[in-house]
Amino acid sequence: MASLILASNRLPIRILTDGSFERTTGGLASAIEGSGLDGKYTWVGWGGSCSEIGRSKSELKSSLRELGVEPVLLSEENISGYYDGYSNSTLWPLLHYMQDRARFKPEWIECYRSVNAQFADTIAEIASPNAHVWIHDYHLMLLPQLLREIRPDIKIGFFLHTPFPSSEIFRALPERDELLKGLLGCDLIGFHTYNYLRHFISSLIRILGVEADMDGLWQKKRHIQLGVYPIGHNSDGFQTAAKSENFVKMHSEHAKHLGAGKLILSVERLDYTKGLPQKLTAIRQFLHEHPEQRGLVHFVLVAVPSRRGVEEYDSLTAQVQCEVGAINGDYGDVGHSPVQFLHRSFQVDELAALYSLADICMVTPIVDGMNLVAKEFIDCKRASHRARPGVLILSEFAGAANEMSHALLVNPHDTAGVVKAINEALQMDEVDMWKRVHAMQNRLKLNDAGAWAKRYLSDLQKNTSCNHKGTIHAELEPLRNELQQHIDQGKKVALFLDYDGTLREFTTHPEYATPDASLKKLLGDLATHPNIDLTIVSGRTKEFLQKHLGDLPLHFVAEHGYYWKMQSMPEWELLNPHVDTSWKELILPQLEATMTLTPGSEIEIKHSSVVWHYRQADPEFGSWRAKGLLSELTSTTASLPVSVHHGQKIIEVASQLVNKGVAIERMLSQWQPDIALAAGDDVTDESMFAAQIPSCTSFHTVKIGGGDTRANQRSSIRALRNLLESLA
Incomplete structure (x- = not known):
């Protein structure tokens, strides 16, 4: 039985066709590796397609359990509908504000429900009494409530690694109510940034009519805590990698190749949210405006392959490769191509070497939940790594922008602004570069992956709202x-x-x-x-x-x-x-004016009080109006024998x-x-x-x-x- 369970779509291992396993890389796997949990948990997730593996399910599960993981084995039909369909063709674009890319098919949500239920059954079976379960990301938004119904004794946390969009975007989702209710099965819900939390609260009130404060809400007998937990990178992993022989070798080779040239690095998964076409537009414009830099700069674009075989992603790959070739054809020279497109994964030690040498790191997604590349780059700028000084150019639409104000923040849609930032970074004084790096580095070290995980799990542990007897009474x-x-x-x-x-x-x-x-x-x-x-x-x-x-x-x-x-x-x-109720004649005109300006609100006149109701008004607009009215009435009634109460969707003025x-x-x-x-x-x-x-x-x-x-x-x-x- 497991007392701490991590649940995510993917396991940190992949099942190969010969029945063997290999460790995988990824933001969550990397963060958990650096969290300091030291294997004191069981990881539940999907290990990839295993339809062609010549081993029984029981043999497979037994082997995986020895590695501390509990596999959820999915059928090909469910993989297609749950993962490729609902998770990545409906939720992913919608959560990233790309409503026009979202597709909706009724059969996909059925697969999504089925897989979430499968996860719930698996966790319920292996969880010890009063266990803690930490669920990760948008693939499993129904899981908290499904698990709560089976195992009311456990504590359930959920962390969203993507943005949470504004309620206007989220409301486009046909299953919006169901997903929000699924999340309300949690004891703790975490987000990367305050804005994502704010949007979630807005969706709760607009879609479910459920009001929440920034720190949480009460649902039935339980207090559901809400919080902001910006994920950190695996700092220890990169510091260890920088001491390896391969790091030294890669660093020397790349430094020799660069010479006096400038390395402008970009590392990302090849996805339409990452803004690669927009980045290439800015690179083209920079090379056009600054011919003196064409022979000096090396734009190295590391694009980790993503969802190969999916038409949309294959098309994006072809588009990027075509434009890279066109830029090199227009601005390259014999023996020098200003843009290199590396369409493959890199080991941590080679990435650390590139980060260490890069003069500029361009992290310019259209929208991103956090983005750990920005943090990894800054962390690798250390004298012990023989690092060059460097500048981070960061999209203001990445969650990391909230923590990294010493970067050059840009709007990736503003080509001229990105070009200006590249030029500014190339001209920046080294003292200023190091000053910016160190200002961010100190904070990142204190908020790395380990600190992130410990802070979240500590808050989950402290939450005492779960009724372990399982009855509301x-x-x-x-x-x-x-x-x-x-x-x-x-x-x-x-x-x-x-x-x-x-x-x-x-x-x-x-x-x-x-x-x-x-x-x-x-x-x-x-x-x-x-x-x-x-x-x-x-x-x-x-x-x-x-x-x-x-x-x-x-x-x-x-x-x-x-x-x-x-x-x-x-x-x-x-x-x-x-x-004495004669004061009502003075107060009533003020309430009537507010009622006129707030559609859906009304006034109730009682013998002893006057009440402004806004339960039927737009929830956020009504709340905003209420705060304004409360402030006005506090001033107006200062010399009157009355008290002003802000209650449940009302403001009431009554005799003291x-x-x-x-x-x-x-x-x-x-x-x-x-x-x-x-x-x-x-x-x-x-x-x-x-x-x-x-x-x-x-x-x-x-x-x-x-x-x-x-x-x-x-x-x-x-x-x-x-x-x-x-x-x-």
Whole structure:
């Protein structure tokens, strides 16, 4: 059984046709190799096509397990639909903002679902109790929720290695809801940059209607943590490679060949997101504008082959090769071609030698999740590696640009700007070059692959939201036991329950949030219990509460404490008859102006307050308007006897003399119960949680959902309903 499991589309090994294995290279494999985990994990993934291997599946799995990997063996049909189809022809271009390249076929998503389910079954089988599972990348976006359903005891993390696009792009995906819900099965979701995290949160609210803060969100009983974890490169791997004999040999050979020439290096996988055609356009323009440099510069383009046999990639390869030949034909000379196109993989030691010697490294993708080449280049610029000084030219659309501000940042679509950067780099003073390198080098060392993995896994370890008992009710079990014990002993129990967001989920239209039959029965059973006093403490009007709950023997507090009605009262009464509401005439025009400017919003006028609702407005626009209105009202109401609350999709202005805390304090002083429970979800419920309680009463408070709170426990609507049902 495995206590730490890494899951990715590809294993760090490839199954060869003769049944043997070879280690593979790649960004994730390289990062994990440098993470310092030292093999204390099991890696689950696909090892490549094995249809022609003359070994049984059981033999294959047994051999691979000795290497610390657990293979997921896929059929050719699933490989085609899941990998070539949905992952790389639908998700890959869409996540990289290339919506026009994305293709959608219904059969692909079926294969994607099937493979994600296969991964879930494999992990569920090998994971030890309370194991940690770290899932990687867009190939497995459904896996977290599928795994959660099978194994609720484990902690699940997900890291996206690509960009996460704006919600306008992501919404084009037919299965957008399903993928987002799949990710919400996690305990921790990580991204390379703050922008990717921001776009993910925007998609949650626009597509699922789920609100999240930058650090996380509450879903049912679980807190899902969100975070930014920029991946680092395998620094130790490159430092070790730079000490090898082959590095010394390669370094000497390349240095001799270059002589006084300038090496301008480019290293990338051959993919349309990497911007090779745009790079070649800039190179052509540079050679045209600077004839004096044609015999001195060596543009070396290392393009690692990618997805051979796929028409789109084969076409890109042919296009690049054709343009390289054309540039050399136009600007080359006898014995010198200014551009060399090397269409193959390189070992780490030879790459380190090229990085060490390069005068410029051009990393100019159209869009890239991070890009480790930029970091590897800077890391290899060390005197111990006999490195030349060098300059990094970096696309502002690479995730690495957020960390590497001392690079020359360029827009890869701006040919003139890239040409200018190449010339600036060639003319730069060596002192300035080293100054820039060292400024980036120190930070990269502290944030290499090892630091990245340890920081992420540490945060996953700290997340305590996972309910290891597997039941949503378990988190309130101690409170339920204490309440039940008091009831069994014949002692008095007081319950103060908010309505919207506590007993009943929110709806787009507040008037639709009426109690269903099961809720009314539950409240009726509690209210008729001889040892329980039940009060609904709500922001709703007395008319709403009377209409929908007035036939039950309940106590009521309406409009956050403006009205109340004990069972013994024939009519509703003012809790405080001295409350002044004349301020509403001053506030109302301000709210009306905001309503006019915010389609989908509306105003509710209560006896004691005025409420601006924006639940039906565009979620992000409504939230932006709310922040502006809150700021304005804070200034406007500074000299008025009112308080301003920003609640669940509302801003409410109410009298300072009206709050739920005052109401329950009066009731508790009359009843003197042995134990009391107050539960609510909103900022207006915080006054209940801070109420002054008689010394004879044991007081418990429960916050429903996320956000800061004074409550001493946090839960969900479902968990609270379960607790109340057990008491009834």
